[in-house]
Amino acid sequence: MALAALATSSQLLANDQRRTAAPMTLRRLKTYAGSQGYVYQYYFVGQRAALEGEPLAPAAEYIFDVTPDRKTTFAVSVFVPENVPRAWAAGHGRDLTDAEKYGAVKMRLFRAFDEIENLLAEGRRLVVDSAQLEASLATLGIS
Numbered sequence: 001m002a003l004a005a006l007a008t009s010s011q012l013l014a015n016d017q018r019r020t021a022a023p024m025t026l027r028r029l030k031t032y033a034g035s036q037g038y039v040y041q042y043y044f045v046g047q048r049a050a051l052e053g054e055p056l057a058p059a060a061e062y063i064f065d066v067t068p069d070r071k072t073t074f075a076v077s078v079f080v081p082e083n084v085p086r087a088w089a090a091g092h093g094r095d096l097t098d099a100e101k102y103g104a105v106k107m108r109l110f111r112a113f114d115e116i117e118n119l120l121a122e123g124r125r126l127v128v129d130s131a132q133l134e135a136s137l138a139t140l141g142i143s
Contacts, residue, residue, distance in 0.1 A: 027043040027044075027045075027065075028043055028044075029041055029042075029043050030042055030043060032110060032113050034110075034113035034114050035113075035114040035115075036113070036114065036115075036116070036117050038068040038069070038113070038119075039068075040066055040067065040068050040113050040119075041066070041067050041070065042064050042065065042066045042067070042076075042109070043064065043065055044062070044063075044064055045063040045064060045065055045075070046062075046063055047060060047061065047062045047063070047102075048060075048061055048063075049061070050079060054079075056079045056081055056127060058081070058082045059079045059080055059081040059082060060079070060080045060082070060101070061077050061078070061079055062077070062078045062079075062080070062102070062105045063075055063076070063077050063078075064076045064077075064078070064109060066119065068119060068120075072120065074120055074124065075124065076109065076112070076119065076123065076124055076125075076126065077124065077125050077126070078105045078108050078109055078126045078127070078128060079125070079126070079127045079128070080101060080104070080105060080127075080128045080133075081127070081128075081129075084128060084129060084130050084133050085101060085133070087130055088130070088133055088134070088137075092143065096137075100137065100140075100142055103136065103137070103140050103142070104128055104132070104133050104136040104137055104140075105128060107132075107135075107136035107139060107140070108126050108127075108128045108132055108136065109126065111132075112126050
């Protein structure tokens with residue numbers, strides 16, 4: 001009986017170790033109160049090179065999952081064409097860091113929250129252009 005209990009305990013321990021061995025992806029859900037009256041919840045999904053065939057390519061695509069009502073969740077992509085940070089770097093004598101690019105992308109997302117009434121229908125593909133990059137970085141105190 002004790003041997004059977006020991007085998008069961010070993011199996012449980014092995015099962016627990018297997019469960020903790022695979023890392024879970026935890027998303028940090030954030031909230032933003034837009035000027036359109038919606039309180040958006042969003043989280044960053046990831047960043048990748050824009051897919052082949054994308055009209056804005058070559059560009060970096062930052063993907064967020066967004067919900068304006070806690071019922072409907074949809075992806076919003078923010079594109080940063082490669083020539084935009086390159087032009088900024090030429091004018092400022094240095095490259096943008098990844099954190100600075102991400103900050104400008106989030107500022108573009110927040111502008112969409114504030115300005116686009118129906119984000120699901122009209123705001124799923126956003127672009128950071130040179131003027132928006134300059135304005136976003138100035139707001140963030142980056143020169």
